[in-house]
Amino acid sequence: MRQRIGKSTSLVTRELIYQADDGFDVEMREHYEVVQRRVLYDDVQLVTYHREFGSVYLGVTGSVAAVFCIPAIGFAMLGSDAAIGGAIALALFGVPALLAFLIRLLWRVDVITIFGRRSKASLRFSFRKRKARATYGKICAIVRQAQGRGRMPAPPIDGADAIASAADDAGVS
Amino acid sequence: MPEPYHGPQCPHCDVTLSNSLLRTGTMTCPSCDSAFEATVFHPPEHRVTAPTLVNAGPEAGSACANHARNVAVASCQRCGLFICSLCEMNIGTGTYCPSCFDRVRSEGSLQAAPTRYRDYSTMGITAVLAGFLLSFMFLSVPFGAVGIYYAIKGRRQRRERGGSTVGPIVVLIVAILEVLGGLALIGFLIWSLVNTP
Numbered sequence: 147m148r149q150r151i152g153k154s155t156s157l158v159t160r161e162l163i164y165q166a167d168d169g170f171d172v173e174m175r176e177h178y179e180v181v182q183r184r185v186l187y188d189d190v191q192l193v194t195y196h197r198e199f200g201s202v203y204l205g206v207t208g209s210v211a212a213v214f215c216i217p218a219i220g221f222a223m224l225g226s227d228a229a230i231g232g233a234i235a236l237a238l239f240g241v242p243a244l245l246a247f248l249i250r251l252l253w254r255v256d257v258i259t260i261f262g263r264r265s266k267a268s269l270r271f272s273f274r275k276r277k278a279r280a281t282y283g284k285i286c287a288i289v290r291q292a293q294g295r296g297r298m299p300a301p302p303i304d305g306a307d308a309i310a311s312a313a314d315d316a317g318v319s
Numbered sequence: 320m321p322e323p324y325h326g327p328q329c330p331h332c333d334v335t336l337s338n339s340l341l342r343t344g345t346m347t348c349p350s351c352d353s354a355f356e357a358t359v360f361h362p363p364e365h366r367v368t369a370p371t372l373v374n375a376g377p378e379a380g381s382a383c384a385n386h387a388r389n390v391a392v393a394s395c396q397r398c399g400l401f402i403c404s405l406c407e408m409n410i411g412t413g414t415y416c417p418s419c420f421d422r423v424r425s426e427g428s429l430q431a432a433p434t435r436y437r438d439y440s441t442m443g444i445t446a447v448l449a450g451f452l453l454s455f456m457f458l459s460v461p462f463g464a465v466g467i468y469y470a471i472k473g474r475r476q477r478r479e480r481g482g483s484t485v486g487p488i489v490v491l492i493v494a495i496l497e498v499l500g501g502l503a504l505i506g507f508l509i510w511s512l513v514n515t516p
Contacts, residue, residue: 147481178442182434188362192327192341196355261327263362268330286358293362 151281152258152269157202163267165288170260172267187292189262195282197254207247214240258282260289330355369403384416395419440473443490450497459501466494 148164148171155161164171169186214236221233256271256278271278325335329348340349346357369389372382383389383403391401393409395416408420415423443466450462470491477484 175438175441178438178445180436180438182436188365190360191338191362192336192360193358194330194346194355195357196330196353198331257330259330263326265324266328282356289360293360 151284152271154268154270157206161268163269168292170267170285172265183265185260185262185265185267187289189264190260190289190293191263192261193282193286193289194259194261195256195278197256200250200255203250203255204247207243207250210243211240211247215244258285260285329353367405369405397423436476438473439469439476440487440490443467443469443473443487443494447490447494447497450494450501454497454501454504457501457505459497460505463494463497463501466497467491470494 148166150162151165151170152163153161154163158176160175162173162175164173166184169184169189172183172185174181174183218233218236218240221229221236250272253273256275258269258271258278258281260267260269269278269281271281322333327336327338327341328334329336329350331348331353332351334348334350336348340346341357341359343357343359345354347354369383369386369392371388372390373388375390381391381401383391383406384400385406386403389403389405392404393407393414394401396413397415397419400416400419402414402416406416408415408417410420446462446466446469450459450466453459453462470487473490474484474487477487
């Protein structure tokens with residue numbers, strides 16, 4: 147049974163990250179398709195934690211805010227009833243974008259990235275910073291525990307075992 | 320097209336970091352000078368050793384088609400090639416050689432290892448939203464019907480994959496309401512036309 151531990155959303159894709167038995171399952175949703183990949187606990191080489199603004203997000207929300215809010219301020223300064231109505235209509239689109247821009251500027255986004263030998267997974271936390279920190283600790287603990295188990299001597303592979311016993315039976319050393 | 324992955328990178332600028340640079344604690348990327356917190360792990364090396372003909376002797380069997388020095392432990396169920404334990408791709412439903420595994424995987428005929436599939440629940444949500452937005456053109460009935468179809472498929476898909484079925488059920492209920500609403504609207508219009516003096 148797997149448990150969802152986080153997500154990473156961009157303009158075009160949405161990734162959900164699950165904690166599974168032997169690794170982190172990543173489900174990337176592109177339009178109407180889901181692409182699955184996995185970062186095995188035994189493959190993890192580096193886990194990072196950092197805080198960033200997200201330049202694309204800031205660029206998009208800032209542009210939308212500027213496109214709608216600057217004309218809205220201009221209309222509002224004209225003072226007539228029609229101009230005020232136009233300013234309100236423009237502000238309806240501009241203010242949410244401005245709020246999103248300012249919130250991201252103040253809060254930033256916490257990013258945890260898990261780098262494996264062959265693949266990587268990324269988790270983004272916009273608001274819940276404490277949960278981000280707890281998840282980082284949990285991921286490191288899971289990987290440490292799994293890799294600690296992996297250092298125990300592994301049993302020989304089945305094929306080799308069978309051939310070795312056959313060779314013993316035949317008296318070949 | 321995603322760029323090929325070559326191991327640990329700087330989380331800011333995506334430049335590949337060599338193993339000698341990695342250390343636990345606060346790290347600074349040599350390329351972009353950005354700082355980030357890092358925990359380094361040293362995963363165990365996976366060493367698979369295949370028995371060789373020299374050690375096993377001629378009675379052990381045939382040589383692997385790809386590794387002449389290794390003993391073949393199986394044959395590919397698609398092409399019949401003798402393969403050693405290094406080449407053996409056992410996926411539970413059968414054993415393949417690497418080239419046949421790549422072929423059947425790219426053809427999509429390997430049911431045990433699908434990594435890309437359609438998300439019917441999202442398709443159902445889109446159909447329901449389209450029906451709602453185009454309801455003024457009386458298109459909520461066909462789009463609602465499509466939504467019902469995809470919601471049922473999505474529910475089955477989620478159940479098979481062990482996920483939550485709440486989303487597809489909500490889509491199904493909304494799609495049914497959309498179809499009923501569309502039919503009621505059409506019925507009301509017909510009734511109005513018939514009863515107009």
